[in-house]
Amino acid sequence: xxxxxxxxxxxxxxxxxxxxxxxxxxxxxxxxxxxxxxxxxxxxxxxxxxxxxxxxxxxxxxxxxxxxxxxxxxxxxxxxxxxxxxxxxxxxxxxxxxxxxxxxxxxxxxxxxxxxxxxxxxxxxxxxxxxxxxxxxxxxxxxxxxxxxxxxxxxxxxxxxxxxxxxxxxxxxxxxxxxxxxxxxxxxxxxxxxxxxxxxxxxxxxxxxxxxxxxxxxxxxxxxxxxxxxxxxxxxxxxxxxxxxxxxxxxxxxxxxxxxxxxxxxxxxxxxxxxxxxxxxxxxxxxxxxxxxxxxxxxxxxxxxxxxxxxxxxxxxxxxxxxxxxxxxxxxxxxxxxxxxxxxxx
Numbered sequence: 001x002x003x004x005x006x007x008x009x010x011x012x013x014x015x016x017x018x019x020x021x022x023x024x025x026x027x028x029x030x031x032x033x034x035x036x037x038x039x040x041x042x043x044x045x046x047x048x049x050x051x052x053x054x055x056x057x058x059x060x061x062x063x064x065x066x067x068x069x070x071x072x073x074x075x076x077x078x079x080x081x082x083x084x085x086x087x088x089x090x091x092x093x094x095x096x097x098x099x100x101x102x103x104x105x106x107x108x109x110x111x112x113x114x115x116x117x118x119x120x121x122x123x124x125x126x127x128x129x130x131x132x133x134x135x136x137x138x139x140x141x142x143x144x145x146x147x148x149x150x151x152x153x154x155x156x157x158x159x160x161x162x163x164x165x166x167x168x169x170x171x172x173x174x175x176x177x178x179x180x181x182x183x184x185x186x187x188x189x190x191x192x193x194x195x196x197x198x199x200x201x202x203x204x205x206x207x208x209x210x211x212x213x214x215x216x217x218x219x220x221x222x223x224x225x226x227x228x229x230x231x232x233x234x235x236x237x238x239x240x241x242x243x244x245x246x247x248x249x250x251x252x253x254x255x256x257x258x259x260x261x262x263x264x265x266x267x268x269x270x271x272x273x274x275x276x277x278x279x280x281x282x283x284x285x286x287x288x289x290x291x292x293x294x295x296x297x298x299x300x301x302x303x304x305x306x307x308x309x310x311x312x313x314x315x316x317x318x319x320x321x322x323x324x325x326x327x328x329x330x331x332x333x334x335x336x337x338x339x340x341x342x343x344x345x346x
C-alpha cells in the first residue's frame with residue numbers, strides 16, 4: 001500500500017469518528033398492554049382492589065458510526081378513557097347502565113403518583129429514559145418495560161354489572177425527544193417536549209391502547225319474612241279467608257332476582273295444605289298468590305309462577321297473598337300449620 005493511500009484512509013477514518021450531530025433517525029414504539037382487569041369488586045368493599053398491566057417501549061436508531069450512541073427521553077401519557085370525566089382525583093368507569101365506579105391509575109407500585117396525560121401538567125405522564133449504542137451496520141435499540149398500576153378505592157356504593165373504560169387514540173400519547181452523536185455518549189434531552197437543541201422530537205397517539213375492567217356481582221342480603229295467620233274460626237270455614245305476609249330483602253342496585261315458594265310440607269300434589277298439629281289425618285287447604293286478586297299462584301317453576309324484581313340498594317318488601325277457601329264440611333278443632341321454603345335466586 002502506498003504512503004499516499006494510507007494517509008487518505010487515516011484521514012477518512014478521522015472524519016468518520018469526529019463528533020457532531022448525527023444523520024440518522026430514532027423512532028420509539030410500544031407494545032399493546034393486556035386488559036387491566038380488576039376482577040370481581042364487592043359493593044362497599046372493606047379494602048381496595050388492585051391490578052397491573054405491562055407493556056414495552058422500544059426506541060430504535062438507524063446506523064450511525066462505529067462508536068455512535070443515542071439518548072431518548074419519552075413521556076407516556078394516559079387520559080380519562082371512554083367513560084371518564086377527569087384524571088384527578090379519581091378516574092371513572094361505568095357499566096352498561098351508566099352507573100359509575102371510581103378508580104385510579106398510578107406510575108409505580110407505591111400507588112402515590114397519578115398517571116397523567118400532558119407533559120408539564122399535573123398529574124404528569126410517566127417519563128422514561130433510554131440510552132443505546134448504535135453500531136454502524138445494524139443500528140441500535142433500547143427497551144424499557146413499563147407497568148400501569150391500578151387501584152379501586154374501598155367503601156364505594158356500587159351497582160351490579162360489568163364495568164369498563166377504554167384507552168386509545170389521544171388517551172394513550174407518546175411524546176419523545178432524542179439526541180444522537182457519532183462519537184461519545186449522547187446527552188439526554190432535558191424534556192420530552194424539547195425541540196430546540198436536540199436531534200429530534202416526535203409525538204405519537206394511540207400507541208398502547210388498553211382497557212380497564214371490573215365486575216360487580218349481584219348481591220342480596222338482609223332477608224326478613226313474616227308469618228301468615230288465617231286467624232280463629234269456629235267449626236268450619238264458611239267463606240274465603242284472605243290474609244297476607246311479607247318477604248323483605250336488600251339487594252344492591254341492578255341486581256335481578258327471583259323468589260320461589262315451594263308447596264310446603266303437606267301438599268297434595270301441588271295443592272298446599274295445613275295439617276292439624278296433633279291429628280295428622282286432618283288438613284285445611286290454602287293457596288299463596290303473587291297479587292291481591294289472588295288469581296296468579298306463587299310457586300317455584302321458572303318462567304311460570306315466580307316473582308321477579310330488581311334491587312335498588314335499599315330494603316324492599318314483597319307481599320304474599322294467601323287464601324283459605326270454604327271448607328266442604330266440619331273441620332276438626334285445633335291448630336293447623338304449614339311451612340313454606342323461600343328461595344331467592346340472583
